[in-house]
Amino acid sequence: AQKVTQAQTEISVVEKEDVTLDCVYETRDTTYYLFWYKQPPSGELVFLIRRNSFDEQNEISGRYSWNFQKSTSSFNFTITASQVVDSAVYFCALSDALKAAGNKLTFGGGTRVLVKP
Amino acid sequence: EAQVTQNPRYLITVTGKKLTVTCSQNMNHEYMSWYRQDPGLGLRQIYYSMNVEVTDKGDVPEGYKVSRKEKRNFPLILESPSPNQTSLYFCASRVGTGKYEAFFGQGTRLTVV
Numbered sequence: 001a002q003k004v005t006q007a008q009t010e011i012s013v014v015e016k017e018d019v020t021l022d023c024v025y026e027t028r029d030t031t032y033y034l035f036w037y038k039q040p041p042s043g044e045l046v047f048l049i050r051r052n053s054f055d056e057q058n059e060i061s062g063r064y065s066w067n068f069q070k071s072t073s074s075f076n077f078t079i080t081a082s083q084v085v086d087s088a089v090y091f092c093a094l095s096d097a098l099k100a101a102g103n104k105l106t107f108g109g110g111t112r113v114l115v116k117p
Numbered sequence: 118e119a120q121v122t123q124n125p126r127y128l129i130t131v132t133g134k135k136l137t138v139t140c141s142q143n144m145n146h147e148y149m150s151w152y153r154q155d156p157g158l159g160l161r162q163i164y165y166s167m168n169v170e171v172t173d174k175g176d177v178p179e180g181y182k183v184s185r186k187e188k189r190n191f192p193l194i195l196e197s198p199s200p201n202q203t204s205l206y207f208c209a210s211r212v213g214t215g216k217y218e219a220f221f222g223q224g225t226r227l228t229v230v
Contacts (some may be wrong), residue, residue: 004159006159009157010212018163031215033216035218036204042224043205043223043224043225044221045207045221045224047218047219047220050216050218052216076158077178091159091160092144093216095159095213095215095216096215097216103148103150103154103165103167103211103214104150104162104165104176105150105162105219106227107152107159107160109157109159109162110157110159
């Protein structure tokens with residue numbers, strides 16, 4: 001069975017501080033995909049990034065960066081120089097590659113990030 | 118604009134009164150799902166569909182029904198809602214499985230009293 005754990009339920013930082021969100025996953029599959037979604041206060045879910053299990057290269061997109069470490073089954077997300085607009089709930093999710101089972105995204109419990117001015 | 122549209126956005130109902138939450142996507146995606154979001158639990162899949170007339174249970178299907186008569190529509194039906202179905206519901210569609218991200222509707226906040 002798949003499982004995603006986001007141990008941090010809430011993180012509060014002051015603007016311009018860096019914040020790292022942890023994500024640890026469990027799966028028996030050798031091929032799988034990891035995702036991060038953002039849920040701002042307005043409630044919609046916004047796709048941020050996808051990473052496949054064969055690509056351990058870290059990725060940076062503006063102030064966002066992701067660190068995928070297969071050895072520790074982790075896919076952590078860092079926001080550099082946080083801004084008030086980064087305040088949201090962030091979800092890590094896992095999908096395997098099988099046709100039927102792969103339709104499901106297994107989500108972590110989410111981490112609420114509050115960035116104070 | 119590519120989108121998944123859910124209605125209604127907010128709904129308060131009484132125990133036992135049948136309701137339907139509609140979901141429609143304009144991206145011609147084969148795969149659609151319903152999730153519920155509860156504090157600390159993230160999103161959990163209720164039902165999914167891989168194509169017209171093909172549906173199956175997700176992780177928390179009890180008390181829900183779905184249908185997929187047309188590719189674009191995937192309504193969620195609560196025949197006899199109970200207070201434990203008070204939650205935030207999301208419809209999602211994907212072009213395929215595995216690597217493809219899901220596109221989510223705006224969410225439906227349901228309260229059953």
